[in-house]
Amino acid sequence: MQTMTSFLPASIVLVSFIGSVFVFFTKKNENLREAWTFITAAINIVLLFKMAKWVLAGNTFTYHIAEVLPGLPLFFKVDGFGMLFAFVAGSLWVVTSLYSIGYMRPLKEHAQTRYFACFALAISATMGVAFSGNVLTMYLFYEILSLSTYPLVTHHQDAEARGGGRKYLTFLLTTSIGFALPAMIITYLNTGTLTFSNAGIFTQAIDPTLLIVLLLLFIFGFAKSGMMPFHVWLPGAMVVPTPVSALLHAVAVVKVGVFCVLRILTGVFGIDLLSSTPLSTIVCVIASITVIVSSLIALTQDNLKRRLAFSTVGQLSYIVLGAGIATSFGVVGSMTHIAMHAFGKITLFFCAGAIFVATGKKYISQMVGIGKQMPVTMIAFLIGSMSVIGLPLTGGIISKWYMVLGAMDSGRLWILIIYLISSLLNAAYFFPIVYNAFFCKEEDSQFPNKIKEAPLAALLPPVITAIGTVILFIYPELFLNFAKIAVGVSK
Amino acid sequence: MIEQAPALIVVIPLISALFITIIGLYQPRVSWLLTIITFALSSIFAFICLKQVVTVGPISYVFGNWPAPFGIEYAIDHLNALIVLMICVVAFLVAIYSKHDIIKELGDKIPHFYSLFTLLVTGLLGITLTGDAFNLYVLLEISALTSYALLALSGGRAYIATFNYLIMGTIGACFYLLGVGYLLINTGSLNMADISVILSSNTYSYTVLVAFLFIMIGMWTKMALFPLHSWLPNAYTYAPTSTSCLLAPLMTKVSVYVMLRMMTSVFNYDYIFNVLQWQHIIVALAVIAILAGSVLALRQDNLKRMLTYLIVAEIGYMVGGAWLGNANGFTGASYHIIADGFMTLCLFLAIGCIIYKVGDASLSSMKGIFTKMPITMVGFLIGAFSMIGIPPTCGFFSKWYLISGAYEASAWAFLVALLISSLVNAVLFFRIIEVGYFQALPSEEPNHHHPKITRDEAPLTMLIPLLTTAGLLIGIGLYTADIVTYLIHPFIKNFL
């Protein structure tokens, strides 16, 4: 276990930031503008691979940005979990950018420059969150992400977007300022540090009631994780263009939310403290309720994107639940699930977008028989939903497997039952879509005329991510090892 | 030259005010340049003083070589060295900024404006530096008198608003003077350090209590602490843009500093918090000020007016922080003087740019402002983020200390009020951003094709100060640790 001071983590954050500036100043030339996105994304991936080896050997990178408060600096510290998340965000950014081009250009969306610039900025902030070494740094990038995604959420600039954007910021800012900020300050005053450590930072004896209050403030404070009842912004933000939904719901925003919650649970409270106190149960109960309720709501949604959104709410709580179990396997599972779910869910959103680009349809009831017209898209959709449900041949089962192992370790059978029920519910809201798409009677089909698949740039990304999901089943070590390093489980 | 720096900070603008008037009569445009040079020099000397205070320790400068209890002393410690630098920098930036605005708004009164401007800042600098209680009163009135004149320059509704301010300001100053009178009866001295020594060796009598009460009420009137705030919104709203840009960040903040100074260097900190024990009442007042300011701000349609109510709320921050009675609260209050000074400046400068180009500052005039004035809006956004408390702007860090202080003092109402006020600020500013960002909705303007908005920015002399201030907000935020460790904590160590 070595620590190296290195500019690398900061450079990854900076590269995306500079990328967004370049995008902004090359608005005249569309191709050049998009080239910047891909160049920065490629540099990011290269830098990430450079760091990966060192981190996989069990070491960490640190970089001290500035000492903003006495004894409380802004600094980066890259460990396995941060690398895992950075890889997810970095690799999916490339795919999403490709998809954005395929989606935005045919629809002739306005203000594409602002869109791509804010997108790069959001990725920069996401990387910042991933590499944060303490709660303050994380909070900083968390807020930057909230603000930089606002122009994306309100991209259409119409009344609907205004409503969605209002809800988005209201929930995110209220919770982060109202809950997370005081929780952070109170934690600092009680412990004198905010630096993440696997052993937790509450080393001295502390009032248990205060601990519970802090836990609740933190969990609900990072509302990007969509814990009920602060999930409202998530379906509300569905008015955005589909690539943004993909970004919001699969890569950056919600994943940053659960990443923060996981970091707080493992790095601030620590697994030992959680499991030795009632805190673990509290987290599990809150997460379980969200898992079940959101899955039930998802069943009733006819708008495909809204159904996916509620599915996201449920899956995020899965991740929190995994960490809430407070066993090594549970945490490994939930960390890995961030990656697995990201690949699965982004496939689903890409497919929903591809359907919209090709047919202009948003509602599930209008998609009966679509499978015969757009087979590639719908097969990708099938693979994505399998991964979210957690079926073999897709990556989703690996992470779920670890979470179930964790639940058994902790000896809480009711959590197993929650996992079982929710998997069934997942299947119940995904499979009918696929079934109706392929196996409907000729006269029920909504597609009497022949239609074509979406353009290649919109079709390729879901195929890539669907293949990615399958690869993650065969080589889960890609992300699993990072998670194991982070938790300290031997490979 | 260097050892004269404390005096030069104040003397340079004082003398140049005279020259600005004389030269300005013949060459009105030169007065702008003279003002800028004046405050550039003052800033340099203020910086020299700051550096010296950090390396050597507090400076005592006696005028005319009369030793301290008899002559007038300028006492520069860690905190007021910082505040003096802030005043000089703000004055410098506003001076640059005012060039085009004054020509447009005041026309032939350019030299008058600049000489009053310079005199006003002289007064403020003197208030901050002086170690003599009566001298402070005189300087308070100098800055007040010049500010009345500056506020009334734009005419129209400004006259009656300024008149009300004059009445309230005079009451405030007179109360302060009364308080100093009682101190004089009790101690026979006017030098703050001397008074402090004499007071701490005596038992505290009713005379001291009355003196403290009068001084506090006087200062609260001057700083517009709710419910003594009624003069402020009107006075600042109807004033010329450059005047409100100068007054809004400085006047109230300097009064807050005087309050801190009185609490720490004149009256004994122990006396205030352990003998008097008013802190719960004052913090409650601060809570009311924060909430009332925020609610009143929500009701405004004019942006300038909205900002004036935000000042009222921010005063609550500082008064509450200072009266929490612990190091974190006091650090928050002191740091917030600097942070709020620049935050207010940034927002007023941005609104000023908008008024300069659009003509008024109502919410509806903000339509399409992001397309029209993107650079101005960048400055505005950073100022707004600082008000809301988004890191790494300095507004976040002052909130950090204030919340820490509130938690340590178990002042839950104050803690919640701080959070609510942040959220109200978020609502306020995003309301503006929404109007500016979303184009006119189709339902509002049926069958009407709104004209294409073209870019039309304010001149560079206005944009550069704005962007500098915005940069300073982030810069101060990133250097919070240094400011707190080297300037505010050494100051606090004297009494806590």
Add this chain to the structure above:
Amino acid sequence: MEFIINYYNYIIVVIIMMLGLWGMLALSNLVKKLISMAIFQTGIILFYISMGAKKGASIPIIKQAYDEHHHPIHQTINNMDYANPLTQILMLTAIVVGVATLGLGLALTQRVYSEHKSLHEDEILETLS
């Protein structure tokens, strides 16, 4: 009763000041407000002067005595023979400030009158709305 006799000067000062303060806040005519302001400030000046005054003391100017050869005589100075000069000096400054404020206030009143054609606060408020 004894209290009143001992402190009658302060009591009068307080009455004067309260009259002025009441006038500034309660009267609605702008000129009357300014007159009240002057009264208030006068009260404060009296307060300072009376705090420095001593029974039987003269103005604080020390007369130098000389012997027949015009050499200055060393004389002991009794504090109680002279009023406290400090308060008087301070009030000289305060008077100047007060005059300046009053002048500015009157100038403003003039402008208010030409703007609103009234000196009555309520009437001015009506013209504003």
